[in-house]
Amino acid sequence: MDKPPAALWITGLSVRLFGLKPWSIDDRLAHLGGLLAGAVMALTPVATLMFRFNNPDALLVLLMTAAAYAVLRSIQDARFRWLLLAGVFLGFGFRTKQLQVLLVVPGLAAAYLLAAPVSPGKRLLQLTGAGTALAVSAGWWLAAVELIPAEDRPYIGGSQINSILELTLGYNGLGRLNGDETGRPGIAGLAGLGGVLLWQRRAAAPARAVRRGWQGAAAHDGGCRCAAALAAPLAYSLTTAATAHSGAIVSAGPAATGARGNFAGLGNFGRQGTLAGPGPLANPGTANSTRAPGGFGGRGGGMGGLLGTSTPSDALVTALRTDAASYTWAAAVVGSNNAAGYQLAAELPVMAVGGFNGTDPAPTLEVFQQLVADGKIHYFIGVSMMQGETGSDAAARISEWVAANFQAEAVGGATVYDLS
Template identity: 40%
Template sequence: MSLVAVDPVVKEIGAQEQPTTLRMAGRERLAVAVLLVATAVLYLWNLSSSGWANAFYSAAAQAGGSNWTAMLFGSSDAANAITVDKTPAALWIVDLSVRLFGLNSWSILVPQALEGVAAVALLYAAVRRAAGPAAALLAGTVLALTPVAALIFRFNNPDALLVLLLVVAAYCVQRGIEKDAGRWWFVGAGAAVGFGFLAKMLQAFLVLPGLAAAALTAGDRPMRGRFGDLLAAGAAMVVSGGWYLLLVELWPTSSRPYIGGSQHDSIVELVLGYNGFGRLTGEETGGLGNMNFDAGAGRLFGSQMGADIAWLLPAAVICLVAGLIVTRRAPRTDRTRAALLLWGGWLLVTAVVFSFMNGIVHPYYTVALAPAVAALIGIGTTLLWQRRNDIRAATAMSGMVLVTAILAAVLLARQGDPMPWLRAAVAVGGVGSAALLLVSAWLDRRVVPAVATLALLSCLAGPAAYAVATAATPHSGAIPSVGPSRGGGPFGGFGGMFGAPEPGPALTARLSADAADYRWAAAVVGSSNAAGYQLATGAPVMAVGGFNGTDPAPTLDEFIGHVDAHRIHYFIQSRIMGGFGGRTTSGSQDASRIAEWVENHFTPITVDDVTIYDLTQRGQNT
């Protein structure tokens, strides 16, 4: 027996319902408006409470907002000593915001929030073309209420722009496979992925198998034409991402900042090494060693990542499998199956990489899974609901709700159970609605909508509560965490590396005085340390050794040359992960040599409990 609905309004799978019109009815327009306004409120409400958020990127925005060279290369300071350890596309948008509205928390964080709202809107548009407005509304709601999305779209890490651009690419592919669509849609998809590469490098390519599978399988062209579409998309991707690498590699090194995160001042090395294959193998020259001990199939459900993304992961997989079964007899060009292949490939490839990578990986990376989870939930749930009178569809829905409710109860309990009543409500509602869904064919038609509502509330209550709690909690440092404040999250104790210092008034005044007379008001080991002093003073501060203090920028000889030329006023003593002055077993040791040289040649001065050295008074401690 084929999986078809008993409900007489649902047809055999070969003629399954497809969206028949692109025109929105008034009720749909209202629903979309409510979704987007609610998303904007969630992502914008009290946004400035996070201050500079990730000061590392805020300081780079400060630099790029005042210096065009710093903006082009993503420099940490306006004097262009060294860049951030990422390609700078996400910074370009924030830099322009700072230029327009001045340097403040709102000008830095609002672009991220608007990128989140745009991602929800585009996901709605993509899912609607494949499965209709009900599926699209559910998908948009799930994305907006995913805790890690509420975190990242209120924070200034580059992941926000990456997610938006990848959703753009998915939308373009779905448009491109439709009947009589032009090849330019695939060019647009490739350009979006290429620009996503400039936001977060190789991570953007994880969606390519899903996009290619949908295009090759369902494109409305002969096979040769479909391959041509992929070639056009690939060419656009190479051009939109590769031009910047070529520009940086050909630019004279003497007139640009050092490429942070590399050991040889090379952006290609940064892309392929520290931020590339090193993230998979754990062999990241210049890193601080592999601090990940949970690699494996359970990582996405573990204590580090579970609260960020795990809530609806099993449900998304169930929806993917069930959806592919439902659409197995559909025509080759079926939009719904193509969407399942696209979002399913996105989900599975990204999930496997995140689960097993041995290099640096942080929980908030999982925001890249959120659009795929949301799309699969929207599409799969709608397909199953249309066939709810078939016992197999009812069983799939029942199991999905039951697994989701149990997982939510586990995740809520694991996080210290800040809302015990919610855990009980989710468990009771989930078990009850799962049982009722199993027998939905025999229920009174007037009861069925109430059962569906209870099931949705039981599945979404946990992530929604965590999304709201995340939005209500200020976040700072390099590794923010979801949910209610728990003392800085799992990495809260690493403030020296992951957070930026807040200098006292006396130190701020001293560093600011006569800053205009020097190229750098001060130098300090580590980019986050430099960011704190730079944001406080408004003057360029050299980040010795880059983010980890392990880049050979500057070398000891170069630093001495800067001191002799009176380009740096002060050196600030600091600590970062791996020891004072960047002493690590990987990467350059120049930062530690510079710190030792300063200690041996200059007299320490204590201001606001911080030790500094006046580099214009050489010879006092020799």
């Protein structure tokens, strides 16, 4: 896990209460203005894109919005407790996605300094109190993780040295601003390719909707123009919400001609046999047919890789469930999205080698070898993965060791190694 746990607490509690089902319940009501504002935000394409799956961004935006509301109430009512509550919301936002929540703090602080109905000295004193509330509500979890010995807690995903401070200041901190994220799989390149894909879709339904809207509203007032302008985001958002998705990078808008799963059509990111090292069962005659097992690319296991996942075959699920009680992990596979697909299908523990994108040094080759020797892992599944630009090569070394020491077999379209 390369994020703090707040968003996972919410979804975990939901599963505890309602079970693992593809629906949720929200029966809260609000004033008409709030409902309209919420509808506008919900119909914004990027919100529809990010909030439709269990990424921390939805909770992060909710907490930042709640903090802004609390600051406004503090200014309107001249009540310090609202400002303290804003600090608590921001602290909880830190436990959702760490330093990214601080992007709104300068604006909120400036608004209070300029508009609070108290003396300037009291404004500074109260902001200090709110900052303390933020630090306490965010810092207790950080301190707890840092103080617990590494051998008594899970590995800190996204960190190269198993440190929550490194994760906070690097991968989930300054790295989000300067792009220096260890193990990042070329996100800037994906963004550029996404722009190309959007340009290819310029004749699709959302683009046509906005053109027609502006043409139809040309003779009317500004309100009609605004309504017409919102028609395009509405059409795009509805298409996004109606399209099934899988994996870590979800799909937006209508599918482009020749593309598979929207972003997947651009180089088959996270799909079979295109980016990096293939397994022994890779398609002959391809550029990727000589390197070793699974891990980073190749035909491997046919699961989604970094940017997606899919449902494994019935034959593979049956194999994973066979004698599963005798093992701690029914299987091991590179990447957390790959592991998630197998784990949800088989309802059994599956080890995510290398963390989210396969570049965490967890487990190391030595640790993995010991787990295999102890009979803890039943299968290793070769998969296609897009390798990160930096980070540990432990997952690649594990993949190579498995391929060199165990026999590969095809099970339901996947490359599987029996480690028993």
